[in-house]
Amino acid sequence: xxxxxxxxxxxxxxxxxxxIDLEIxxxxxxxxxxxxxxxxxxxxxxxxxxxxxEITDGTVTFNGKDLFELEIEERAREGLFLAFQYPQxxxxxxxxxxxxxxxxxxxKHRGLDEFDAYDFLSLVREKxxxxxxxxxxxxxxxxxxxxxxxxxxxxxxxxxMLEPKLAVLDETDSGLDIDALKVVSKGVNAMRSDExxxxxxxxxxxxxxxIKPDFVHVLMNxxxxxxxxxxxxxxxxxxxxDWLLDAEAA
Amino acid sequence: MTTSPNNLAxxxxxxxxxxxxxxxxxxxxxxxxxxxxSSLLEQGVPTLRTERWRYTVLRKAISNHLKLVxxxxxxxxxxxxxxxxxxxxxxxxxxxxxxxLSISGxxxxxxxxxxxxxxxxxxxxxxxxxxxxxxxxxLKLSISKxxxxxxxxxxxxxITSSLLANRLEIETAKNTSAKILVxxxxxNDLNSTLIPVTTLNAGANSQITIINIQDLGDKxxxxxxxxxxxxxxxxxxFTQLEIGAQLxxxxxxxxxxxKGAEFIHNNLLHGTEKQILDTxxxxxxxxxxxxxxxGVKAVLDDKSRGIFNGxxxxxxxxxxxxxxxxxxNLLLSKFAEINTKPELEIYADDVKCxxxxxxxxxxxxxxxxLRSRGLDKDAAEKVLVxxxxxxxxxxxxxxxxxxxxxxxxxFES
Ligand SMILES: Nc1ncnc2c1ncn2[C@@H]1O[C@H](COP(=O)(O)OP(=O)(O)OP(=O)(O)O)[C@@H](O)[C@H]1O
Ligand SMILES: [Mg+2]
Numbered sequence: 280x281x282x283x284x285x286x287x288x289x290x291x292x293x294x295x296x297x298x299i300d301l302e303i304x305x306x307x308x309x310x311x312x313x314x315x316x317x318x319x320x321x322x323x324x325x326x327x328x329x330x331x332x333e334i335t336d337g338t339v340t341f342n343g344k345d346l347f348e349l350e351i352e353e354r355a356r357e358g359l360f361l362a363f364q365y366p367q368x369x370x371x372x373x374x375x376x377x378x379x380x381x382x383x384x385x386x387k388h389r390g391l392d393e394f395d396a397y398d399f400l401s402l403v404r405e406k407x408x409x410x411x412x413x414x415x416x417x418x419x420x421x422x423x424x425x426x427x428x429x430x431x432x433x434x435x436x437x438x439x440m441l442e443p444k445l446a447v448l449d450e451t452d453s454g455l456d457i458d459a460l461k462v463v464s465k466g467v468n469a470m471r472s473d474e475x476x477x478x479x480x481x482x483x484x485x486x487x488x489x490i491k492p493d494f495v496h497v498l499m500n501x502x503x504x505x506x507x508x509x510x511x512x513x514x515x516x517x518x519x520x521d522w523l524l525d526a527e528a529a
Numbered sequence: 530m531t532t533s534p535n536n537l538a539x540x541x542x543x544x545x546x547x548x549x550x551x552x553x554x555x556x557x558x559x560x561x562x563x564x565x566x567s568s569l570l571e572q573g574v575p576t577l578r579t580e581r582w583r584y585t586v587l588r589k590a591i592s593n594h595l596k597l598v599x600x601x602x603x604x605x606x607x608x609x610x611x612x613x614x615x616x617x618x619x620x621x622x623x624x625x626x627x628x629x630l631s632i633s634g635x636x637x638x639x640x641x642x643x644x645x646x647x648x649x650x651x652x653x654x655x656x657x658x659x660x661x662x663x664x665x666x667x668l669k670l671s672i673s674k675x676x677x678x679x680x681x682x683x684x685x686x687x688i689t690s691s692l693l694a695n696r697l698e699i700e701t702a703k704n705t706s707a708k709i710l711v712x713x714x715x716x717n718d719l720n721s722t723l724i725p726v727t728t729l730n731a732g733a734n735s736q737i738t739i740i741n742i743q744d745l746g747d748k749x750x751x752x753x754x755x756x757x758x759x760x761x762x763x764x765x766x767f768t769q770l771e772i773g774a775q776l777x778x779x780x781x782x783x784x785x786x787x788k789g790a791e792f793i794h795n796n797l798l799h800g801t802e803k804q805i806l807d808t809x810x811x812x813x814x815x816x817x818x819x820x821x822x823x824g825v826k827a828v829l830d831d832k833s834r835g836i837f838n839g840x841x842x843x844x845x846x847x848x849x850x851x852x853x854x855x856x857x858n859l860l861l862s863k864f865a866e867i868n869t870k871p872e873l874e875i876y877a878d879d880v881k882c883x884x885x886x887x888x889x890x891x892x893x894x895x896x897x898x899l900r901s902r903g904l905d906k907d908a909a910e911k912v913l914v915x916x917x918x919x920x921x922x923x924x925x926x927x928x929x930x931x932x933x934x935x936x937x938x939x940f941e942s
Contacts, residue, residue: 327897327901328897328900328901329897350900350905350906351897351900351901352900352901352903352904352905352906352909354901355900355901355902355903356903361901363898366898367894367895367897367898369892369895369898369899369913369916370916371915371916371917371919371920372899372912372913372916376912377899377902377904377912380902380903380904380908380912381902381903381904384902384903384904384905384908385903388903420916421898437902441902441903
């Protein structure tokens with residue numbers, strides 16, 4: 280579903296990604312861990328299509344298509360979803376308005392009829408209840424004045440509505456209280472299916488207790504330096520990252 | 530030619546000549562018209578050297594293609610937003626009043642006598658003088674009771690190459706309330722110059738809302754003025770939407786005269802193509818314990834230009850004044866331009882006054898976020914522009930006008 284080969288990216292001549300290889304197949308859940316500044320969010324941004332980054336080498340194929348040939352919105356419509364590490368606040372744009380516009384844009388692309396107001400609202404009510412959010416969030420500006428945790432829930436709500444093929448979750452667990460972590464995990468687990476891939480960026484093994492990944496990768500200095508199963512996360516928790524650098528240097 | 534030698538001395542520029550020739554075609558000007566005209570000539574038509582007019586060229590608006598409207602013909606306009614609006618409506622077509630208002634507590638009459646509001650501190654009387662000199666009649670709207678129903682005055686203009694000065698004088702008795710929507714439209718391609726002046730004398734403890742929507746044709750010039758006197762504890766809500774016209778200059782002068790009075794203002798300058806939209810707002814707090822809140826926004830696309838000068842003036846004894854003026858501007862094209870100048874002139878020491886201006890483009894992060902959710906670039910831009918603009922009319926105009934504005938401004942199809 281997603282095939283990243285030798286991906287190099289830089290910004291303002293700073294090399295951030297230095298040859299990433301990663302393949303995610305339908306049904307798999309991958310976790311990426313790594314120190315601050317190692318390039319995790321950069322990878323997520325490059326996948327979503329942020330234009331500030333220059334792709335200097337490598338390819339990314341998404342569902343058989345060259346990802347870099349697609350506009351930002353085309354990637355979304357093809358089923359790529361990025362839950363942002365820092366979701367943008369957009370005052371004056373109703374949360375529910377954005378949800379509806381987004382869902383209908385994706386449906387249209389898939390050759391489905393746009394939702395009518397009634398069907399849309401019933402669906403949104405069901406999902407917002409599932410995320411244990413108050414309905415009043417629907418009528419607030421997108422992320423406007425939301426707390427950190429509320430923003431993260433809102434990202435997952437959008438994901439549930441859009442039903443992407445590949446969800447990239449950038450530190451969706453950061454800043455969540457214990458109950459919120461459970462709810463967000465419940466949301467992500469609800470999306471797990473044989474047709475879907477999930478790529479989660481996280482700093483904490485704790486999240487992986489709730490959402491058990493099939494693979495764990497360690498990103499350092501813009502490269503994946505080690506991959507393993509979920510036990511790798513436990514090892515990282517115990518030992519930190521330094522030993523990997525030493526191992527790589529050796 | 531009846532121009533007096535006295536006046537000839539100051540006739541220098543083309544625009545002054547144009548107005549003199551036009552004035553001479555008035556058969557029997559009243560004394561008020563004559564005196565307004567001689568003050569007009571004394572001061573002369575402002576040029577780019579006049580500080581308050583330095584960004585607004587009047588050359589094209591006052592040129593020798595203009596003539597006065599002799600007889601009013603034309604079909605009454607059907608405005609899409611008005612047909613379904615539950616309101617008391619009259620139309621003023623080419624300066625001529627059609628229809629009447631028949632609610633108790635409200636009287637609309639037409640007169641050839643002008644009552645001016647003493648401007649106190651304000652000394653730019655070009656629009657006033659021109660309006661009084663050329664107004665054929667004055668509409669007087671007096672409110673003596675609470676008026677529940679919305680009152681609509683639709684000014685429409687269809688006569689090409691003409692100069693027309695409409696004058697509307699509103700008076701509210703004490704303890705009354707009313708909501709008035711004034712819509713200005715003209716045919717597209719109509720190269721006329723309209724000089725509408727509205728005055729408001731708000732009685733003590735009266736609550737009045739005026740919604741002024743300027744949606745003139747794309748070749749029309751407008752030189753407008755709104756001048757209000759606010760009595761004690763009165764509240765004046767003034768919503769101004771500048772959408773059409775080739776050039777629209779609107780002077781808003783507010784004299785806050787009575788304790789406890791409040792002025793609330795929202796304004797949108799929405800420019801496309803080569804439009805010039807110019808608002809000069811002057812709010813004078815003459816007395817203590819008064820308030821004003823002003824939010825002025827400009828959204829400028831293509832080669833359009835916005836000019837906003839806003840001044841809050843607080844008189845020396847006017848303590849405990851609360852005033853806030855915010856001007857936020859969104860430039861959608863690299864050729865669009867805004868000249869903004871919010872000012873405070875404060876002589877009292879115990880006041881709370883704030884002002885600020887921002888100029889920006891669409892937020893790239895927000896655009897990216899919206900597009901990452903599947904909205905195409907165009908749709909994402911529209912969402913952001915509408916979010917910016919709507920705060921100037923959502924909840925402030927009747928809902929049929931909200932919908933009409935959404936379409937008119939291109940946010941909805
Ligand atoms: N405009 C820029 N100019 C220079 N360096 C940049 C720019 N933008 C990002 N970087 C750098 O790229 C590196 C990777 O950043 P990125 O956000 O991808 O890290 P991360 O792995 O997500 O970190 P964290 O765990 O803190 O979220 C950082 O060192 C960052 O400072
Ligand atoms: Mg990050």
